[in-house]
Amino acid sequence: MVAPISFCVQFVQKMGGSGGQRSRSKPRSVDAVKEVSYKLDALADEELRKWSTAHGYSDKGTRAKLLEQLEGHADGILDPCRSAGVKNLPLAPPPFTLSQIQAAIPRHCFKRR
Numbered sequence: 001m002v003a004p005i006s007f008c009v010q011f012v013q014k015m016g017g018s019g020g021q022r023s024r025s026k027p028r029s030v031d032a033v034k035e036v037s038y039k040l041d042a043l044a045d046e047e048l049r050k051w052s053t054a055h056g057y058s059d060k061g062t063r064a065k066l067l068e069q070l071e072g073h074a075d076g077i078l079d080p081c082r083s084a085g086v087k088n089l090p091l092a093p094p095p096f097t098l099s100q101i102q103a104a105i106p107r108h109c110f111k112r113r
Contacts, residue, residue, distance in 0.1 A: 038067040039074035051077055 040048065048066040049059040057069045070077065 038071055039078060040067055040070055043077075 052059045
């Protein structure tokens, strides 16, 4: 069922425009400083440096820099199901190549029967 035209016009007028109009927001002040909160704010600096090194970042720098770098990894770091013995994914490439793996598997394993 299609809504009557009068309803559509009233709805558009209620929403503040006839379509295609942009609402103008107040210009932002240059002096306004955005307060940033990070998920890892509760961690100590030593803990942040440890996680920064584990994820391949430099552990040098300010607390704010460490928090900014680790923000994308915060959910994994704070995961309650993560056990203490779990290591992060390896950041360095493995010491072998795909062609070495294929060469180690006999040719008859790749043939269809």
